[in-house]
Amino acid sequence: MKKTFKKIINKVIMCVLWLLPKTIAHKLLYYKRVHKKLNLKNPKDFNEKLQYLILYKHGEKEKECSDKYLVRENLKELGYEDLLPKLYGAYKTFDEINISELPEKFVLKTNNGSGTAFICLDKNNFDFNKCKKMLNKNLKRNFAKESLEYHYMNIKPLIICEEYIDDGNGKNPLDYKIHCFNGNPECILVCSERANGLKRDYYDLNWEYLNYTKEEYRNINSHKKPLNLEEMIKIARELSKGFPFVRVDLYNVNGKIYFGELTFTPNAGINKNLKQEALDYFGNLIEI
Numbered sequence: 001m002k003k004t005f006k007k008i009i010n011k012v013i014m015c016v017l018w019l020l021p022k023t024i025a026h027k028l029l030y031y032k033r034v035h036k037k038l039n040l041k042n043p044k045d046f047n048e049k050l051q052y053l054i055l056y057k058h059g060e061k062e063k064e065c066s067d068k069y070l071v072r073e074n075l076k077e078l079g080y081e082d083l084l085p086k087l088y089g090a091y092k093t094f095d096e097i098n099i100s101e102l103p104e105k106f107v108l109k110t111n112n113g114s115g116t117a118f119i120c121l122d123k124n125n126f127d128f129n130k131c132k133k134m135l136n137k138n139l140k141r142n143f144a145k146e147s148l149e150y151h152y153m154n155i156k157p158l159i160i161c162e163e164y165i166d167d168g169n170g171k172n173p174l175d176y177k178i179h180c181f182n183g184n185p186e187c188i189l190v191c192s193e194r195a196n197g198l199k200r201d202y203y204d205l206n207w208e209y210l211n212y213t214k215e216e217y218r219n220i221n222s223h224k225k226p227l228n229l230e231e232m233i234k235i236a237r238e239l240s241k242g243f244p245f246v247r248v249d250l251y252n253v254n255g256k257i258y259f260g261e262l263t264f265t266p267n268a269g270i271n272k273n274l275k276q277e278a279l280d281y282f283g284n285l286i287e288i
Helices: 002-019 022-034 046-056 060-066 071-077 128-140 143-147 229-239 276-285
Strands: 087-091 106-110 118-120 159-162 175-181 184-192 199-203 245-253 256-263
Touching: 002 022, 002 143, 022 046, 046 245, 046 276, 060 071, 060 256, 071 256, 106 128, 118 128, 175 229, 175 276, 184 229, 229 245, 229 256
Parallel strands: none
Antiparallel strands: 087 159, 106 118, 106 159, 175 184, 175 245, 184 199, 245 256
């Protein structure tokens, strides 16, 4: 009951913020989340500069690359089609999906926001009714309004069904999120333990651990250097060209590299899991 009430209050707050002038809305949201004033005249740290980019720099290219369906065309044009998970179909509604034609394992998600993926590991025991209800709801959501991330505006909503990337361990594969600044890869965030509370660990390009994450968000175990790390860095460099900041999200399963997505505003541009030293360092790397 408490969580439901909190969600309702947050939804009401975002609806009110959506009606305000953008700069005022972002200042209020920023103060609500980190209890600091947002400096847009002279932004310095990572969060402030991401807010600046959201308000004044992001445009059509960021929108196209945030669309989880259209971004596939972008990778094809750049010669990276082999990184894309197999696409089983794209649908305007859930009812268009022919379930009998799908493999035993797959991923269903919408293309118009974040956090909308449903993973099926066993088609015979998958709750399709729940999935249908949530995906059709997500098709109608305005993710720009929910988080003040305007590059999600006007994305033509679709449900897409993709290959499930299986590492053979019965768990979601590690996410390798390469932080790129002005086309230059700087460091790699490894996301793990999604089922038990997401953990975040940073490494430099030589796979030395970086003490960027607050203690409560770190994994107690170190991660092995992935195979073909140099190739992953090269891919990130190519995909990040032309952007002041973008996070290139990849998977690497036994040396096979897969594309995940391009992320322009991690945590809606308000990262609370990073230490202030890391926020300052990343902020210095963004040229605006």
